Amino acid sequence: MLIAAILPLGLFLFPLWKITLEAPQYPTSLGMYIHINDFVDANPHDIKNINLMNHYVGMQYIPDAIPEFKIFPAGILITSLLGLLIAWKGNYKWFLGWFILMLVLSAAGMYDFYLWEHDYGHNLDPKAIMKFTNPDGTQMGFQPPLFGTKDILNFKAHSYPQLGALFLGLGIAAGFLAYFIGRKNKSTA
Amino acid sequence: MKKILTSTIALVTVLTAFTSCNNNSGNSGGNSGALSSNVAEKVYVAPGEHDSHYAFISGGYSGNLTVYGLPSGRMFKEIPVFSQFPTSGYGYSEETKPMLNTSHGFIPWGDSHHPDISQTKGEIDGRFIFINENNTPRIAKIDLKTFETTEIIEVPNSAGNHSSSFVTENTEYVVAGTRFSVPIPQRDMPIKDYKGNFQGALSFISVAPETGNMDIKFQVLMPGFNYDLAHPGRGASHGWFFFSTYNTEEASTLLEVNASQNDKDFIAAVNWKKIEEYVNNGGGKMIPADYAHNVYDEHTHTATSTMKKEVRVVNPTDVPGAVYLLPTPKSPHGCDVDPSGEYIVGNGKLSANLTIHSFKKMLVAIENNKFAGDAYGIPILNFEDVLAGVVEQAGLGPLHTEFDGQGNGYTTFFISSEVVKWKLGTWEVIDRQPTFYSVGHLTIPGGNSGKPQGKYMFAMNKITKDRYLPTGPELEHSAQLYDISGEKMELLLDFPTHGEPHYAAAMEAGLIKERSQKIYDLEDNKHAYAAKSDADTKIVRQGNEVHIYMTTIRSHFSPDNIEGIKLGDKVFFHITNLEQDFDVPHGFAVLGQNTSELLIMPGQTKTSIWEPSKVGVWPFYCTDFCSALHQEMQGYIRVSPANASTPLKWSMGEDIE
Structure with missing residues (x-):
């Protein structure tokens, strides 16, 4: 359980997610790492260049900071601390509780990410230089995929978890494993 | 012999x-x-x-x-x-x-x-x-x-x-x-x-x-x-x-x-x-x-x-x-x-x-x-x-x-x-x-x-x-x-x-x-007349010398409407390319320029002198096909008679006044 509680702290060292944009005239693709507390260029000036591209279709600039950059680190710190406390004091049933809490919070985080992406891809400047419509006449959105790869006009957008997400996932899995081991030990004892 | x-x-x-x-x-x-x-x-x-x-x-x-x-x-x-x-x-x-x-x-x-x-x-x-x-x-x-x-x-x-x-x-x-x-x-x-x-x-x-x-x-x-x-x-x-x-x-x-x-x-x-x-x-x-x-x-x-x-x-x-x-x-x-x-x-x-x-x-x-x-x-x-x-x-x-x-x-x-x-x-x-x-x-x-x-x-x-x-x-x-x-x-x-x-x-x-270098770092630009963002753009008159601190980024000049230039002025276009992407230069040329164009690399500042010889409203434009909106990358500079009282004004994205 100790391991489970510590692993998510890897999010402070490694990026959680990465969005990559490929196009023929970008032999070095544009990319952005999403850290738990920051957006970071994959290569120097990438975010500036993504913003420059996106302003043609009226997308907002990727902000320097969002409230989540404060909330998420606090959430991870608190849940890790909680995990440590449980590892030290609690019994195995608490492990399951922590596991479920982490699952719910992660799902909430993903949903929040989806909402932001949706807004980013659909809330477009009405004076956008280029306006595109879907075949059915509705306004075309430029939302990057939540997970996976998607073609958006001349770009191919990839959205995949990074090492930080792996640490979080492993931590959650370890929590569940700790619960099983705890239960098994209990029944054999 | x-x-x-x-x-x-x-x-x-x-x-x-x-x-x-x-x-x-x-x-x-x-x-x-x-x-x-x-x-x-x-x-x-x-x-x-x-x-x-x-x-x-x-x-x-x-x-x-x-x-x-x-x-x-x-x-x-x-x-x-x-x-x-x-x-x-x-x-x-x-x-x-x-x-x-x-x-x-x-x-x-x-x-x-x-x-x-x-x-x-x-x-x-x-x-x-x-x-x-x-x-x-x-x-x-x-x-x-x-x-x-x-x-x-x-x-x-x-x-x-x-x-x-x-x-x-x-x-x-x-x-x-x-x-x-x-x-x-x-x-x-x-x-x-x-x-x-x-x-x-x-x-x-x-x-x-x-x-x-x-x-x-x-x-x-x-x-x-x-x-x-x-x-x-x-x-x-x-x-x-x-x-x-x-x-x-x-x-x-x-x-x-x-x-x-x-x-x-x-x-x-x-x-x-x-x-x-x-x-x-x-x-x-x-x-x-x-x-x-x-x-x-x-x-x-x-x-x-x-x-x-x-x-x-x-x-x-x-x-x-x-x-x-x-x-x-x-x-x-x-x-x-x-x-x-x-x-x-x-x-x-x-x-x-x-x-x-x-x-x-x-x-x-x-x-x-x-x-x-x-x-x-x-x-x-x-x-x-x-x-x-x-x-x-x-x-x-x-x-x-x-x-x-x-x-x-x-x-x-x-x-x-x-x-x-x-x-x-x-x-x-x-x-x-x-x-x-x-x-x-x-x-x-x-x-x-x-x-x-x-x-x-x-x-x-x-x-x-x-x-x-x-x-x-x-x-x-x-x-x-x-x-x-x-x-x-x-x-x-x-x-x-x-x-x-x-x-x-x-x-x-x-x-x-x-x-081989790809761009010049804008942060490192120490040119005396650089404008490192749209907020830094300005025009300064010193007698008959007019210094225009101008920026370029896809796909506009800032400022792109300029008034208050008079015949007899020596106009310095100091142009900073704000781009920080590989191979996105912008060019600059103004009608009647007696020198050459400028081709400005990302992060760079270059200066061209223009001494207008005729009253009028003269266009300037980007000479390098920089982007999909390259043809829109243009501006106007108004030249008034030497004794005119046209005030010095500049803008981008709105009408002057």
């Missing part, structure tokens, strides 16, 4: 004979190249793939330096060096005008000759490339991180800066020798008094190890010969420099005859280490001189020109053991040193033979004090004492030699229009291949170094004639690329070159490719 006529007629007859010979061999050579079926593969670089080598080919009377890829023969860039270049605004923009300043004022043109890449421990390191200007003697340094000319130093007391710009084994010096001897210091005197009064300056320009900054350390004032070409010693002969001479007759008129009378001229061997030590101990004397030193700062994106007032000169007879003369037949042109530093090749251009001197034998002769005499106090060695060997009857009109690092020399023959491969030590001819036509220099990658990189050799020809689709009387020159990895040279490719390529420097692409 009768004698002159007879000898001229004789020479013409001989040349005609060789030219007709050459036509026959030319045809057969062309055929054999076409018959080789796998040749195309050897020069084919698939779309998107990169060439394996860079070639930097001098632009001769274009004043510039061109960048090619090998083996494809594709040209990638023309680097402006000594000539104004409207494509980028070099020599037109306020920032780069100082680069072309000289003691004779602003000079818009130059004649570039011999590029040479910087070296470390006898190997080319790809940091800088140096090139000489022949007409108004100057040496330029190009930074191979940015492929921009970053420094130009004028060489005083020199005239026809031809035996230049060759670097020593660790780029301690870039050396510039004078082709024409002149009165030093310059003065009003009869030309007929040339002999004994004119002198030839050999300049040693130190290169600072870290920054590459150039400074004339000393000039050796030699007898009034013509100093034609030069190469540094290397390995055992590191510390020496060798210069070929002609016109040891010291003629000042009809040199084609009068400078061709002596059976032998000289290769001057200069022990620069000895002179350096002499100078470091206070030797030589400072004399008044007038020369410009122009430096481009990559952070301010601005060049400054400083006039220097004196230079240190050294009389070679004041430094015993510093200079010796090696007799060399028939007005030698090229003066080339093999990779080991032992052999010094003198290409007697009026000869059929190549003369090769031995550095070791030269040292022995000096040690034994075996001299044949002296010229103005400089000891002359005996020809036989220093001779290593002769490549007999190799061709006609030998000019230049390069080496493959495998024990072979390759010499160009202008008159018989061919490259001849021969073996060092045995002096036997191994192979010969025709060139098209009348080859001057040739280049092997890594040529002037202890470690040539072999594989390719290319010949740069003076005459093109029928090689390409005709383009009227004026033609580009032609070059031929050969594969030299086998015993026989194989002609691979024929490609046109720009201006008159004299010499070229080439190297494997790796080192340069890795370091």
Whole structure:
């Protein structure tokens, strides 16, 4: 359980997610790492260049900071601390509780990410230089995929978890494993 | 006079004979190249793939330096060096005008000759490339991180800066020798008094190890010969420099005859280490001189020109053991040193033979004090004492030699229009291949170094004639690329070159490719008039000078509506490109601009002066197709009469008022 509680702290060292944009005239693709507390260029000036591209279709600039950059680190710190406390004091049933809490919070985080992406891809400047419509006449959105790869006009957008997400996932899995081991030990004892 | 006529007629007859010979061999050579079926593969670089080598080919009377890829023969860039270049605004923009300043004022043109890449421990390191200007003697340094000319130093007391710009084994010096001897210091005197009064300056320009900054350390004032070409010693002969001479007759008129009378001229061997030590101990004397030193700062994106007032000169007879003369037949042109530093090749251009001197034998002769005499106090060695060997009857009109690092020399023959491969030590001819036509220099990658990189050799020809689709009387020159990895040279490719390529420097692409810069960092921009964001844009009037701090980013200028300019104003457009993406330059041109456009790289600031001559509303626009909205990238500037009271206003994205 100790391991489970510590692993998510890897999010402070490694990026959680990465969005990559490929196009023929970008032999070095544009990319952005999403850290738990920051957006970071994959290569120097990438975010500036993504913003420059996106302003043609009226997308907002990727902000320097969002409230989540404060909330998420606090959430991870608190849940890790909680995990440590449980590892030290609690019994195995608490492990399951922590596991479920982490699952719910992660799902909430993903949903929040989806909402932001949706807004980013659909809330477009009405004076956008280029306006595109879907075949059915509705306004075309430029939302990057939540997970996976998607073609958006001349770009191919990839959205995949990074090492930080792996640490979080492993931590959650370890929590569940700790619960099983705890239960098994209990029944054999 | 009768004698002159007879000898001229004789020479013409001989040349005609060789030219007709050459036509026959030319045809057969062309055929054999076409018959080789796998040749195309050897020069084919698939779309998107990169060439394996860079070639930097001098632009001769274009004043510039061109960048090619090998083996494809594709040209990638023309680097402006000594000539104004409207494509980028070099020599037109306020920032780069100082680069072309000289003691004779602003000079818009130059004649570039011999590029040479910087070296470390006898190997080319790809940091800088140096090139000489022949007409108004100057040496330029190009930074191979940015492929921009970053420094130009004028060489005083020199005239026809031809035996230049060759670097020593660790780029301690870039050396510039004078082709024409002149009165030093310059003065009003009869030309007929040339002999004994004119002198030839050999300049040693130190290169600072870290920054590459150039400074004339000393000039050796030699007898009034013509100093034609030069190469540094290397390995055992590191510390020496060798210069070929002609016109040891010291003629000042009809040199084609009068400078061709002596059976032998000289290769001057200069022990620069000895002179350096002499100078470091206070030797030589400072004399008044007038020369410009122009430096481009990559952070301010601005060049400054400083006039220097004196230079240190050294009389070679004041430094015993510093200079010796090696007799060399028939007005030698090229003066080339093999990779080991032992052999010094003198290409007697009026000869059929190549003369090769031995550095070791030269040292022995000096040690034994075996001299044949002296010229103005400089000891002359005996020809036989220093001779290593002769490549007999190799061709006609030998000019230049390069080496493959495998024990072979390759010499160009202008008159018989061919490259001849021969073996060092045995002096036997191994192979010969025709060139098209009348080859001057040739280049092997890594040529002037202890470690040539072999594989390719290319010949740069003076005459093109029928090689390409005709383009009227004026033609580009032609070059031929050969594969030299086998015993026989194989002609691979024929490609046109720009201006008159004299010499070229080439190297494997790796080192340069890795370091090549993509953008200028906007944060590092220290230009006095930079606007680093839209918020920094403004217009400042100082009397009749108006400074516009303007920015560009896809796809607009800021500001793009300007009013309040009056006739008689001098308008400075200071334009900063805010882009930080690779290969997104913006251009700037305004109707009626009396200079060139500006082409501004990401993160860079450039300035163009506009002195409007007519009242009206004049458009300006981006000249580089920067983006999908490039055609929208435009603005207007309103010019009012001199006595108008139109207030100074500027805006972007809204109407004025």
